[in-house]
Amino acid sequence: MTVSAGRKVCTKCKRNLKETDFFKLKTGERCDLCKDCLTQYIDNRKPSTFM
Ligand SMILES: [Zn+2]
Known part of the structure; x- marks a missing residue:
């Protein structure tokens, strides 16, 4: 499986996005x-625990 530089596949939505989208x-x-x-993941959890 090849992934072009600067791009990455989201493990959840499986979209191939720019690294800047991560x-x-x-x-x-x-x-x-x-x-x-x-963002969705954090909203469903506890936002205060992130960062
Ligand atoms: Zn995603």
């Missing part, structure tokens, strides 16, 4: 969920 972690890696999915 939040960057403190480690420098990108989150596995895109911003849309992560």
Whole structure:
């Protein structure tokens, strides 16, 4: 499976998006969920526990 540089597939919605559509972690890696999915995910959980 090849993923072009600068792009990443969201593990939840399976969309192939630009890396900038993913939040960057403190480690420098990108989150596995895109911003849309992560936002929904956090809303369903506890927003205060994130960041
Ligand atoms: Zn997604």
